[in-house]
Amino acid sequence: MSILNEISELVIEGNIEGTKAKVELAVEQGIGAVSILDEGLMPGINEIGERFAKFEIFVPNVLMSAKAMNISVEVIQPLLTASGAKPIGTAVIGTVKGDLHDIGKNLVALMMKSSGLEVIDLGSDIGADKYIEAIEKYEPDVIGLSALLTTTMNEQGRIIKAIEEKGLRDKIKIMVGGAPVTQAWADKIGADAFTADAADAARWAKNYVVNK
Amino acid sequence: MKSRIKYDVMTKDELNHMKSRMEELLIKRGIHLDHDEMLTELSELGCIVDMETKQLKFTKELIDKAVASVPKEFTLYSPSGKRDLKFPHPEGKFYVRTNTGAPNYMTVDGETHFTKISEVNEWYHIANQMENVDYFTLPSTSGEEVPGDAVDVYTLERALNLAEKHIWLQPYEGENVKYLIDMAAASVGGLDKLRERPIVSFIACSVSCLNYKRMDAEILYRCAKAGLPVQPCSLPTAGANTPVTAQGTAFMAASEVFAMIVMLQLLSPGLPVIATTLLFSMDMMTTYTLQSNTEITMARLICMQLFEQGYNIRAHSYGTGTDSLAIDEQNMIERTSLIHSMAMSDASVLGGAGQLETAKTISPIQLIIDNEIFGIAQRLRAGLEINDDYLGWNEIMDGVDTNPGFIMSDHTMKHFEESHRPDMFNRGGLSKWEENGSKTLQESAVEKYHKLIKNPATYSLDPEKSAAVKEVLKKAHKALVKEQ
Ligand code: B12
Numbered sequence: 233m234s235i236l237n238e239i240s241e242l243v244i245e246g247n248i249e250g251t252k253a254k255v256e257l258a259v260e261q262g263i264g265a266v267s268i269l270d271e272g273l274m275p276g277i278n279e280i281g282e283r284f285a286k287f288e289i290f291v292p293n294v295l296m297s298a299k300a301m302n303i304s305v306e307v308i309q310p311l312l313t314a315s316g317a318k319p320i321g322t323a324v325i326g327t328v329k330g331d332l333h334d335i336g337k338n339l340v341a342l343m344m345k346s347s348g349l350e351v352i353d354l355g356s357d358i359g360a361d362k363y364i365e366a367i368e369k370y371e372p373d374v375i376g377l378s379a380l381l382t383t384t385m386n387e388q389g390r391i392i393k394a395i396e397e398k399g400l401r402d403k404i405k406i407m408v409g410g411a412p413v414t415q416a417w418a419d420k421i422g423a424d425a426f427t428a429d430a431a432d433a434a435r436w437a438k439n440y441v442v443n444k
Numbered sequence: 445m446k447s448r449i450k451y452d453v454m455t456k457d458e459l460n461h462m463k464s465r466m467e468e469l470l471i472k473r474g475i476h477l478d479h480d481e482m483l484t485e486l487s488e489l490g491c492i493v494d495m496e497t498k499q500l501k502f503t504k505e506l507i508d509k510a511v512a513s514v515p516k517e518f519t520l521y522s523p524s525g526k527r528d529l530k531f532p533h534p535e536g537k538f539y540v541r542t543n544t545g546a547p548n549y550m551t552v553d554g555e556t557h558f559t560k561i562s563e564v565n566e567w568y569h570i571a572n573q574m575e576n577v578d579y580f581t582l583p584s585t586s587g588e589e590v591p592g593d594a595v596d597v598y599t600l601e602r603a604l605n606l607a608e609k610h611i612w613l614q615p616y617e618g619e620n621v622k623y624l625i626d627m628a629a630a631s632v633g634g635l636d637k638l639r640e641r642p643i644v645s646f647i648a649c650s651v652s653c654l655n656y657k658r659m660d661a662e663i664l665y666r667c668a669k670a671g672l673p674v675q676p677c678s679l680p681t682a683g684a685n686t687p688v689t690a691q692g693t694a695f696m697a698a699s700e701v702f703a704m705i706v707m708l709q710l711l712s713p714g715l716p717v718i719a720t721t722l723l724f725s726m727d728m729m730t731t732y733t734l735q736s737n738t739e740i741t742m743a744r745l746i747c748m749q750l751f752e753q754g755y756n757i758r759a760h761s762y763g764t765g766t767d768s769l770a771i772d773e774q775n776m777i778e779r780t781s782l783i784h785s786m787a788m789s790d791a792s793v794l795g796g797a798g799q800l801e802t803a804k805t806i807s808p809i810q811l812i813i814d815n816e817i818f819g820i821a822q823r824l825r826a827g828l829e830i831n832d833d834y835l836g837w838n839e840i841m842d843g844v845d846t847n848p849g850f851i852m853s854d855h856t857m858k859h860f861e862e863s864h865r866p867d868m869f870n871r872g873g874l875s876k877w878e879e880n881g882s883k884t885l886q887e888s889a890v891e892k893y894h895k896l897i898k899n900p901a902t903y904s905l906d907p908e909k910s911a912a913v914k915e916v917l918k919k920a921h922k923a924l925v926k927e928q
Binding site: 287289290291292330332335336339381382383384385386411412429430431 | 547548558584586587592593595616617651657681684685726728729730732733804
């Protein structure tokens with residue numbers, strides 16, 4: 233097995249230390265950072281994504297693999313930056329004002345990170361002003377609004393309106409989610425996407441930034 | 445009849461281990477409480493408080509003192525006076541409550557949408573007539589029907605007008621708590637009367653692990669001051685915000701609830717409390733929240749034993765519910781296997797009547813079916829006593845079986861009405877069943893629904909009090925609703 237295949241396997245196993253050591257070895261052997269990423273780490277994490285989508289593995293498996301990947305990316309980051317590679321995109325995510333349910337939002341953030349996006353997590357109880365501030369500061373591709381209560385889902389609509397009024401709407405895609413949220417609701421408030429779970433949220437965001 | 449059959453899921457040693465670890469956790473790690481007044485008062489009462497970080501630790505002495513002041517007997521009153529609930533249950537039964545907080549309503553026709561205020565009316569009308577449901581909660585009315593900032597006060601206004609049984613209240617915002625209390629007081633003629641005969645009790649929830657946000661601290665504080673009973677809750681999600689093991693999740697939920705009980709007793713010794721652990725888990729593949737995971741059922745049993753046996757504190761958990769989205773086979777398997785376990789626990793209250801979709805939907809049809817299920821469960825809880833009368837000893841010895849047979853014997857005459865008979869179950873043969881339209885249980889429940897809905901209201905609040913309640917609603921609206 234080539235060292236790049238071994239890296240893929242280690243990512244699939246979720247072997248954090250093992251992946252990192254193997255990546256360091258590959259760097260020492262003079263293998264290019266872009267090859268390590270594209271032919272070692274990425275095939276591994278992609279395989280994990282597919283297995284997860286087919287309900288063959290559990291969320292902690294995905295998260296361990298993503299961690300193995302992310303720690304290894306840090307090793308090659310200076311080389312990647314030198315060769316001009318950057319994260320595939322940026323997402324800003326939060327739970328809306330009045331709502332403190334953050335488990336789902338945290339999972340969405342984790343899964344997005346795992347699929348290669350840079351994620352800025354604003355936390356919970358986040359109103360329009362904070363989203364706007366973050367959009368101006370981080371220039372994200374995607375923003376995510378989580379709401380778990382029928383009483384706070386209205387806030388999703390309010391935030392979208394405020395972003396429109398600020399003239400920032402065209403710069404970003406807005407994703408909404410949370411237990412009471414549906415596609416119909418997303419359409420009603422003018423969101424760009426709704427997904428029922430974190431894995432689909434990450435897939436949608438990745439797909440969007442990659443094909444943008 | 446006293447209850448007889450009880451599952452002990454923990455050995456004595458395990459129970460003692462849980463107790464000592466739980467106390468150690470509150471003494472050594474402590475809690476985070478977002479409420480300055482309460483922190484100050486608890487500090488004066490001897491808790492170790494850091495006002496800056498809002499961390500609070502208890503001492504063993506305070507814990508013991510608090511546990512000793514939990515009332516062993518108390519009553520949750522009903523607005524109608526017809527369904528007052530004495531704790532512990534005089535017959536060893538448990539009390540049953542409806543589901544709280546579900547945003548969706550599944551109508552009799554099977555359509556599901558956010559709950560309308562007209563459906564809140566329907567819900568109480570049906571629930572009043574459910575003989576095996578002892579107290580009520582607030583359906584979660586949609587923010588499109590009533591102002592989103594005040595769904596709890598608007599829904600309580602309906603409840604106070606229509607509900608004949610005790611109401612367990614779940615506030616949605618910290619500022620709303622005061623109005624909820626005022627409204628309940630208005631319905632009985634004042635705060636003193638409410639304190640004397642509390643027709644409402646409150647929910648306060650922790651945020652796992654060991655955090656108490658402003659709103660919930662406010663609920664605890666206000667109830668302690670007003671002398672209103674609290675059923676403090678923990679709703680952990682195993683694997684997400686508490687340990688993935690059922691044991692670890694039971695432990696954390698129980699510790700969080702225990703901390704609330706200790707605080708309440710320190711602030712208001714003798715306040716009625718019911719330890720309410722409402723455990724969930726996360727499916728580790730789909731991340732969907734589950735109510736009906738098998739291990740979590742056992743975790744609920746652990747919590748019931750811990751509070752009831754370990755501290756002689758009344759305990760409350762889910763007795764029914766499902767992760768299914770429909771009234772289907774998964775639903776019935778999940779809710780009946782849960783209730784059969786829970787009925788055999790030490791629980792004083794079992795909840796969730798009428799819910800499906802992991803506490804996100806309520807259905808009047810499900811409520812009517814649950815009424816049957818709880819009837820069976822109460823009968824199981826009561827158990828069977830062994831003595832010569834129940835054995836039929838004399839008649840067996842006299843050879844009654846040969847002449848004239850048991851059908852008309854004295855022993856049969858004495859006992860034949862005792863056996864539990866679910867109202868809607870098929871109890872005839874094939875031809876009778878076909879003659880009656882080959883109805884499934886769900887179809888019978890729909891038929892029953894149509895009968896119940898036509899019955900006149902069993903209760904309505906006296907008009908003067910109703911007007912007083914309306915006045916509080918108006919004030920609350922003014923104070924709470926931001927987009928007028
Ligand atoms: C755990 C829980 C809590 C915990 C939250 C802990 C925490 N750190 O988050 C606590 C106890 C604190 C809590 C408090 C309350 N809760 Co609560 N809670 C729940 C519970 C049981 C599970 C929620 C959860 O974490 N699910 C697990 C995650 C993984 O699922 P999820 O959030 O849906 O997320 C997934 C998807 O929706 C999606 N997703 C989520 N966000 C996003 C965002 C984007 C952009 C996208 C694309 C996708 C996406 O991906 C996620 C992962 O796959 C639900 C019941 C239920 N069945 O959902 C009630 C529930 C949501 N709560 C409810 C209520 C009423 C409350 C309270 C008002 C009760 C109270 N008085 O304390 C408070 C409100 C506090 C507040 N202001 O926010 C009601 C909702 C009622 C309504 N009208 O909508 C529910 C339905 C339960 C009930 N029957 O009472 N709650």
